[in-house]
């Protein structure tokens with residue numbers, strides 16, 4: 001092909017690309033949730049996704065792709081076309097703990113994504129089935145130490161938030177319970193309510209309705225302050241386990257190479273959702289922490305991922321936990 005024809009073709013491609021970006025989105029956007037429907041990641045994705053759809057003018061369609069502590073779905077998202085039509089809801093597990101637990105992880109959380117923005121901070125609670133004979137965290141700690149080999153702890157797979165945060169809990173207690181993996185803490189919570197499993201460490205946005213309904217016990221929240229959505233649940237500091245301080249977060253990512261103009265549109269839609277009164281109300285009622293404007297930028301999310309991978313890797317390696 002003559003060089004001027006190459007130049008014309010390249011120009012046409014560039015114009016076409018710019019056109020596609022400025023018209024984005026022209027069709028529904030898939031948001032991969034790497035856990036089963038009904039769990040905390042799914043709940044946050046659907047709440048923010050609903051308002052983002054309005055801003056974008058196209059439906060954000062949630063696709064639950066569970067497995068391997070969320071890494072199956074995130075791997076699929078990382079390998080999707082970087083055209084803005086596949087995004088994903090990741091979190092402290094998939095983009096913080098996973099590298100320490102999956103030696104053959106098919107993505108690097110710090111390099112293989114275009115961070116869009118932080119959606120919600122999600123404090124962690126220690127909860128149990130109602131039949132556990134403990135009324136306080138101290139009593140549960142004593143019970144767990146005395147009965148560890150008989151206890152079943154529910155989580156959403158190695159590398160999930162529930163698995164990672166209960167690894168820390170179990171380590172601090174010096175216990176080794178039976179660890180039961182689910183495709184998300186939505187299904188895990190059903191079994192906790194039914195008394196099929198004994199305890200879990202889970203994100204507040206999954207637990208508030210059940211705790212308020214009295215169908216599970218909440219011993220403590222692992223943050224320095226109590227949470228307005230659950231004012232009667234003591235902090236781990238008040239309840240006698242001050243070293244157990246852990247919180248999670250959920251954030252939206254696009255595949256690496258997604259055009260900046262598209263990331264900006266997605267980030268703008270997320271930010272408008274987090275400023276929307278009804279969306280805020282729904283998240284706050286579930287105990288979520290809503291990031292401020294500074295905390296919502298793509299750069300802030302990149303810094304969070306970098307720090308979280310750095311934080312969790314030594315903790316999990318010291319605990320000797322791996323996925324294999």
Ligand code: MLT
Nearest residue numbers: 039041160161162184185
């Ligand atoms: C987890 O990491 O435990 C997940 O958030 C569980 C879920 O979203 O189902």
